[in-house]
Amino acid sequence: MTALELRNVTVTRGAGPVIRDVSLTVEPGTITALVGPNGAGKTSLLEAISGVVAASDGTILMRGAPINKLSRVRRTKLGLAHIEQGRAVFPGLTVAENLRLTARDASEFERAMEVFPELDKRRDSPAALLSGGEQQMVVLARAFAAKPEFLLIDEMSLGLAPVVFTRLLPIVRRFAEDGAGILLVEQFTHLALGLAQHALVVASGKVTYQGDAQALINAPDLLHSAYLGG
Numbered sequence: 001m002t003a004l005e006l007r008n009v010t011v012t013r014g015a016g017p018v019i020r021d022v023s024l025t026v027e028p029g030t031i032t033a034l035v036g037p038n039g040a041g042k043t044s045l046l047e048a049i050s051g052v053v054a055a056s057d058g059t060i061l062m063r064g065a066p067i068n069k070l071s072r073v074r075r076t077k078l079g080l081a082h083i084e085q086g087r088a089v090f091p092g093l094t095v096a097e098n099l100r101l102t103a104r105d106a107s108e109f110e111r112a113m114e115v116f117p118e119l120d121k122r123r124d125s126p127a128a129l130l131s132g133g134e135q136q137m138v139v140l141a142r143a144f145a146a147k148p149e150f151l152l153i154d155e156m157s158l159g160l161a162p163v164v165f166t167r168l169l170p171i172v173r174r175f176a177e178d179g180a181g182i183l184l185v186e187q188f189t190h191l192a193l194g195l196a197q198h199a200l201v202v203a204s205g206k207v208t209y210q211g212d213a214q215a216l217i218n219a220p221d222l223l224h225s226a227y228l229g230g
């Protein structure tokens with residue numbers, strides 16, 4: 001009972017359900033890649049887990065306790081972090097100031113700086129002067145400094161070249177090695193699957209594949225049909 005668990009979760013937005021009856025488990029120390037076409041409902045699912053939107057049906061549990069009636073702030077305090085799609089740095093603040101917003105104390109701040117030596121070198125630069133990849137690194141470092149038990153990451157690669165995004169992947173792995181359970185939504189499907197142990201494909205709000213990530217890399221036909229709706 002140490003996992004993040006969804007049981008039959010449905011999310012309704014506007015006219016109807018955008019996520020239907022999704023069940024999944026994210027164990028500590030593991031990465032699950034959540035992939036699927038645009039508009040499939042990936043962002044909505046992460047938003048329901050973190051409390052940006054309410055799930056209209058089903059149960060979300062963390063370490064065995066239901067969290068879906070809790071406020072977003074409570075969920076954060078229980079150790080759930082959500083890097084939202086298009087999440088940006090505070091451009092007018094320095095790198096160090098951005099990190100201090102979430103670091104619990106000075107030692108967490110210094111720990112984050114050790115993990116991100118490139119940022120340490122630029123700790124007094126305004127975040128606005130950093131490249132897109134470095135800014136995304138600040139966003140990751142901010143999450144890292146908060147030491148979450150579970151981390152939801154939504155399209156971290158948005159606006160980045162694949163080569164820049166590739167540099168961020170070892171950081172995500174490091175989170176998992178430190179014991180965090182990670183749900184990784186990513187448009188670069190193969191990079192995400194290559195990093196993850198488990199995979200989940202959603203199409204039109206429904207799970208069309210759930211299982212081993214490597215198995216999906218090895219079976220392009222399976223991946224293709226899952227994207228088309230299973």
Ligand SMILES: Nc1ncnc2c1ncn2[C@@H]1O[C@H](COP(=O)(O)OP(=O)(O)O)[C@@H](O)[C@H]1O
Nearest residue numbers: 013014018036037038039040041042043044045
């Ligand atoms: N704030 C919103 N209000 C109403 N409908 C929304 C909202 N956000 C997303 N949707 C709809 O929900 C569906 C799933 O979108 P989304 O969760 O963003 O998918 P994905 O992240 O997989 O691209 C889409 O049909 C989208 O138009």
Ligand SMILES: [Mg+2]
Nearest residue numbers: 042043085155
């Ligand atoms: Mg999205």
